[in-house]
Amino acid sequence: ATTLRGHADARGVKIGAAVADGPLQNESAYTAVLDREFNSVTAENVMKWDALEPSRGSYNWAAADRLVAHASAHKQGVRGHTLAWYSQLPSWLKNGNFSASELNTILKKHIDTTVGRYKGKIYSWDVVNETFNEDGSMRSSLWQNKLGTGYIANALRWTHAADPAAKLYINDYNIEADNAKSDALYALAKQLLADGVPLHGIGFQSHFVVGQVPSSMKANLKRFSDLGLEVSITELDIRIPTPASSTELAQQSTDYKTASENCLGVPRCAGITVWGITDKYSWVPGTFNGYGAALPYNESYAAKPAYTGLSKGLDPT
Numbered sequence: 001a002t003t004l005r006g007h008a009d010a011r012g013v014k015i016g017a018a019v020a021d022g023p024l025q026n027e028s029a030y031t032a033v034l035d036r037e038f039n040s041v042t043a044e045n046v047m048k049w050d051a052l053e054p055s056r057g058s059y060n061w062a063a064a065d066r067l068v069a070h071a072s073a074h075k076q077g078v079r080g081h082t083l084a085w086y087s088q089l090p091s092w093l094k095n096g097n098f099s100a101s102e103l104n105t106i107l108k109k110h111i112d113t114t115v116g117r118y119k120g121k122i123y124s125w126d127v128v129n130e131t132f133n134e135d136g137s138m139r140s141s142l143w144q145n146k147l148g149t150g151y152i153a154n155a156l157r158w159t160h161a162a163d164p165a166a167k168l169y170i171n172d173y174n175i176e177a178d179n180a181k182s183d184a185l186y187a188l189a190k191q192l193l194a195d196g197v198p199l200h201g202i203g204f205q206s207h208f209v210v211g212q213v214p215s216s217m218k219a220n221l222k223r224f225s226d227l228g229l230e231v232s233i234t235e236l237d238i239r240i241p242t243p244a245s246s247t248e249l250a251q252q253s254t255d256y257k258t259a260s261e262n263c264l265g266v267p268r269c270a271g272i273t274v275w276g277i278t279d280k281y282s283w284v285p286g287t288f289n290g291y292g293a294a295l296p297y298n299e300s301y302a303a304k305p306a307y308t309g310l311s312k313g314l315d316p317t
């Protein structure tokens with residue numbers, strides 16, 4: 001049977017997975033599935049600021065280098081995640097009480113250093129992550145509060161200067177439906193493009209609950225695509241109340257197919273990334289009490305109906 005990456009390659013799109021450093025290093029069942037099925041990888045945590053620069057000026061590149069080297073050895077592209085985010089910031093930065101101009105310098109240095117190190121090895125960056133509240137107002141963050149919304153355009157410009165070939169994204173969750181949050185992002189994207197800011201795509205994280213893939217998702221992605229932007233599903237998982245019943249697993253399979261078709265069915269869909277491979281390693285149970293089973297493979301790396309749904313969605317024939 002054709003693998004997920006076989007289908008994706010035939011379409012010229014990416015099928016990616018978020019990768020955890022532990023199993024990447026020491027679990028052959030994990031890398032066997034990763035390298036057989038996926039032509040793109042995203043660092044689940046090791047390219048975040050707290051992991052890369054735990055203390056100011058001293059960098060910890062080992063895990064990120066490992067992922068980039070693994071991807072290169074297995075002909076996989078790398079999505080960079082993430083440069084300017086409110087979360088997973090090192091304590092020296094969170095508690096540094098820096099002035100606005102100091103923060104500007106610090107953010108630019110982080111982008112120059114990180115994007116510069118992986119120049120030409122990362123095809124797409126989540127430059128800015130999770131900037132909006134559910135009602136469309138700007139989320140409170142170190143960057144928003146101290147620098148104002150202008151930090152978004154600056155981060156995009158600095159990243160573009162550091163790696164002109166990389167596609168630059170704004171990434172968020174709960175923007176898959178046509179709602180106040182996606183409306184606010186749509187307005188921001190239009191303004192950035194009008195100002196000539198190098199924005200190339202929108203990342204729809206797509207952390208869904210079974211049976212709740214938004215019916216307005218395809219039309220919503222289409223309106224962003226109509227701006228000339230790429231659209232990508234960047235963190236797909238579909239959580240189920242556990243233990244999952246066979247009915248829910250069948251619904252989850254349909255949801256994976258629908259979600260992937262909602263992207264692949266509009267122009268400039270660059271790809272679909274699932275936020276993990278196996279239910280054995282998923283952020284869901286630790287965050288959503290009583291939920292889990294969100295990914296295409298079960299705890300012992302057996303493909304679930306979800307895998308078949310994703311495969312059917314990707315299948316170009």
Ligand SMILES: OC[C@H]1CNC[C@@H](O)[C@@H]1O[C@@H]1O[C@H](CO)[C@@H](O[C@@H]2O[C@H](CO)[C@@H](O[C@@H]3O[C@H](CO)[C@@H](O)[C@H](O)[C@H]3O)[C@H](O)[C@H]2O)[C@H](O)[C@H]1O
Pocket residue numbers: 044045087088205235283
């Ligand atoms: O929250 C889900 C998505 C939403 N969109 C953005 C995306 O980046 C985010 O990913 C999740 O982002 C979460 C943090 O915000 C990650 O969770 C962190 O994952 C980290 C690495 O495993 C954990 O850090 C480890 O924690 C351990 C025990 O607490 C320590 O022993 C380790 O040293 C430390 O690295 C953090 O506690 C834990 O909070 C999840 O794995 C990751 O899947």
